[in-house]
Amino acid sequence: MTNPLSNISLGVVDSFGISLLGFAIVFMVLIVLLVVIRILRSAVESFEASKAAPAAAAAVPAPAAALTAAKDPNMVPAKGSLGDIKLHDVDDKTAALLMAIVADEMQAPLNELRFLSIREKK
Numbered sequence: 001m002t003n004p005l006s007n008i009s010l011g012v013v014d015s016f017g018i019s020l021l022g023f024a025i026v027f028m029v030l031i032v033l034l035v036v037i038r039i040l041r042s043a044v045e046s047f048e049a050s051k052a053a054p055a056a057a058a059a060v061p062a063p064a065a066a067l068t069a070a071k072d073p074n075m076v077p078a079k080g081s082l083g084d085i086k087l088h089d090v091d092d093k094t095a096a097l098l099m100a101i102v103a104d105e106m107q108a109p110l111n112e113l114r115f116l117s118i119r120e121k122k
Helices: 012-058 062-071 092-106
Strands: 086-088 117-119
Parallel strands (some): 086 117
């Protein structure tokens, strides 16, 4: 059996054209994959954002909001707040610094931590 392509002779220009066509096809496929990946990424991000929005709204417990509102009707708890804290012999600035340091060391957002009380050891 003879190979039907064995009688075809290509010149340098024809070979170069076929190579360029092959490269163009490969790059077109890569661009299509890039677009598909970006579409999927944005779809997943929007899905996670829509899933996280109700969870963030549910993160504020109603009793904590009621306690804060009972003390001062003009004070609204911060989004994601987990309630009140009792300070014993500690000023507000020191308490805020301690909470920030703890959140940084734990590598967690401050609104996900719940501090019940801060007391100075003597």
